[in-house]
Amino acid sequence: MDETDKKILNLLLENSKLSYRKIAQRLGISTATVMNRVNALKKESIIKKYTARLDYEKAGYDISVMIDVRVSKGKLLEVENHIASFPSVSAVYDTTGHFDAVILASFKNRKNLDEFLKKIQTFDFVEHTETRLILNKVKEDFIKVG
Numbered sequence: 826m827d828e829t830d831k832k833i834l835n836l837l838l839e840n841s842k843l844s845y846r847k848i849a850q851r852l853g854i855s856t857a858t859v860m861n862r863v864n865a866l867k868k869e870s871i872i873k874k875y876t877a878r879l880d881y882e883k884a885g886y887d888i889s890v891m892i893d894v895r896v897s898k899g900k901l902l903e904v905e906n907h908i909a910s911f912p913s914v915s916a917v918y919d920t921t922g923h924f925d926a927v928i929l930a931s932f933k934n935r936k937n938l939d940e941f942l943k944k945i946q947t948f949d950f951v952e953h954t955e956t957r958l959i960l961n962k963v964k965e966d967f968i969k970v971g
Contacts, residue, residue, distance in 0.1 A: 942954065
């Protein structure tokens with residue numbers, strides 16, 4: 826990946842709806858070059874998908890949480906995949922430290938959060954959870970490549 830690829834990626838991070846023509850104009854290269862490079866970045870799975878960025882609070886999801894999970898008996902991947910299947914879950918990460926995984930999730934209300942927590946605590950191999958309420962999102966953005 827060279828500097829041109831990085832510039833293309835950063836433009837797409839800012840606005841994934843930019844046309845190849847607009848990207849080419851901004852970078853001073855041909856539209857065909859942009860198309861070929863984007864296709865190569867897709868083929869290498871550097872670009873995984875295009876999406877819209879939502880304001881979940883405005884969409885009615887007022888409660889965001891980080892849930893630490895401790896899993897027993899080498900069943901981490903199985904538990905993570907099961908938790909990841911829930912629509913309220915936006916991310917699941919393997920972590921180091923006292924817990925094995927962290928879940929990022931958003932809910933419309935406390936009742937939905939309570940139901941989710943009670944559900945995952947019944948899963949086989951989930952030993953312990955610890956939930957932290959996210960009070961304010963100071964920064965939530967994509968990292969530009971450089």
